[in-house]
Amino acid sequence: MKLAVVGGGSTYTPELIDGFARLRDTLPISELVLVDPDVERLGLVGGLARRIFARQGHPGTVVTTSDTDAGVADADAVLLQLRVGGQAARLQDETWPLECGCVGQETTGAGGLAKALRTVPVVLDIAERVRRTNPDAWIIDFTNPVGIVTRALLRAGHRAVGLCNVAIAFQRKFAGLLDVNPSDVHLDHVGLNHLSWETGVRIGGPAGADVLPKLLAEHGETIADDLRLPRVLLDRLGVIPSYYLRYFYAHDEVVRELRTKPSRAAEVAEMEKHLLKMYGDPELDTKPALLAKRGGAFYSEAAVDLAASLLGSGGSPYQVVNTLNNGTLPFLPDDAVIETQATVGPQGARPLAVPAVDPLYAGLAAQVTAYEDLALQAALHGGRDRVFKALLSHPLIGQYEYAEALTDKLIAHNREHLAWA
Template sequence: MRHATRRPDAVAPTASPTAAPNPAPESPPPGRTPRKIVVVGGGSTYTPELIDGFARLRDTLPVRELILVDPAADRLDVVGGLARRIFAKQQHPGTITVTDDLDAAVVDADAVLLQLRVGGQAARMQDESWPLTCGCVGQETTGAGGLAKALRTVPVVLDIAERVRRAAPDAWIIDFTNPVGIVTRALLQAGHKAVGLCNAAIGFQRRFAELLGVRPADVHLGHVGLNHLTWETSVRLGGPEGEDVLPRLLAEHGETIARSTGLPPDVLAGLGVVPSYYLRYYYAHDQVVDELRSKPSRASEVAAMEQQLLEMYRDPALDEKPALLAKRGGAYYSEAAVDLAAALLGDAHQTGGTGAGPYQVVNVRNAGTLPFLPDDAVIEVQAAVGPSGATPLPVDALDPLYAGLVAHVTGYEDLALQAALHGGRNRVYRALLAHPLVGQHGYADHLTDQLIQHNREHLPWA
């Protein structure tokens, strides 16, 4: 959904950081320690959204140094230039450094944000195309394409995390890299201080708040499931114990909400919950396949948009994120990332923050929250977040309609992670056979060969 091109070996220390000073530093809020934040995949066209958040929300998370790491020097220089201009315009006292030297960048970091895309948009285009050959959804985070992305990504992320652990053992890793659930599970199983983050929940929170005419801080979501497989089962005002206004929202704004999910209003009315956009790949699979076959891929649209954005970023007069960036995806990513980093580092809610309150929707270890899943599964739910990590809030018993699909996809994610860690054609085949969007032997066998063929350069075992 949102990241810079990266090769598996692309974080080798090959160049020295370069930095440009910003305006004279101001004093941080009393009692607050300005932080060192590192963004891996900093050459992404998403990065100005993140920079804008750090600049606007500096009272929530004071930052003394922000380092953008990426092997693509041309993109990194362009994005870094705009990032510095955004900081300067908003008179942020921190410095912004760009480098391809990961090991030097993460020394003594407080938090490391991962937003990388192994194989770049070219790999995404493949992920969205070859599954369609057998009538399966072609998508970059779920189904066969999502498995391909996981196989390319998990080994790279684990290598980065090990290097972070050596250079900054106390740093928190915030993973925004898809597939977030599988990647976060890999990080946690390897013992890293990691939390996964997606912008789906904050998008719903903002949308519901607007419809209700209240502050986002007043909206507490009953958000439950797995990354890109979630439902809003309640919308409470004022906190976890507040009034549930979801029935009113669906009654008064059902058509508006349905449009954001890609599903008909009668589906939401019948369910009584709000599925995430990604549920349309399950609830309207054949319709989605027909749509994907009949129009240009999302990857091709994004690739063209990225070229436009980079041209805009090169303009030395541009000192704010352009409106076009909103069409790239990742809405409210910066607010979610700043809130999460501030909470993990103990800086949250001392000056009002952005309204996240003590809770935030994150990807975290299940640990009994959903009793039908293994403890080490990674779920996406509301959690209390602080310096000791994220602790899931209790979740009401999940309707079998949703619990069954969650259990099914969790089984797939376990097999996908084994394939990513250990390789082998049979592990890939087993993961595909287990995925509810594939599920047939003939499809799984064919797609296994297609996946390996299109990703061989990223799979050493192949």
């Protein structure tokens, strides 16, 4: 089995490698190809990847290349984890929206749109290269904004499933609080990527007993602290929102915070310097503890689970993925990409039935879905008017003066990545 990772020079990659090594019986990789245009980073990450495989006795080979066509050729699955523009572009995404009093964040709001505009054309080009060499290959998208990128891939007819680590992190957290095995925790996960709610927490599978009320009653304070939202809000909602909902439920508070502290991009850039120095140590053959602060917790377990199911080598019976709605949420178009529990196999992902969704969540999801459609149109076809309309439609923006100013700033800061600008 050959698996390619595009963006293999990412400092995330050793987390992924560690999972591949530990879970080799679930996903028996014979050849792992790390693809990245940054030859220096690729060399450091590739060296550590080989040492991790060797330490854990993995028989597979690790190949590094900056040639995308060669890297994805004949791959059974291609995992995308790229960041167009690097941390420098992320820093801009987190900075210029604040000048208009809007959240500066890399996956939502104006910054998220900028990332989508940079990323979608690049991802579609890579996907076409994959299709030319192996049209049956699965594409697993971990590249943000996952919902928009996955929608672009599916709309272009690619065999793609989107992946995020939010749900698996919740699963592991709740399992610890409930003192049960993580595999026994089934989430009633509803919404979109980075806009989701846990409306039930079941033990034993989709038909298991819902322990969400017990979880909130006994551990609500801990969960609220992790989400940085008031405990009383969780009690009133009766669900557990993803931590990205804080940008919506406490927008002005978040903006005040972001204006007075270093950006996450700056923190990550500094962290990456230390990580890459560690990766260059020929004695290092395990993922360093610092990597846990980089983000992407349990990413490797989720990626192995999904790839194994798509390739028919194992995997959990139910997984939270990003895939086509196809009537699952009746208030959204069929071609919307939702994030939900699904059965996953060689034929792809099939969402489980979802009970009626409270209008409080359905309304916001519908509005953000409309934004995502407009964002995709802007990413595919360009043009200032399309960017403006996408920004105006976003619930974190929504005022024409802000949308006008943010459109100009977005284009100015991303001109080198926008072929039409």
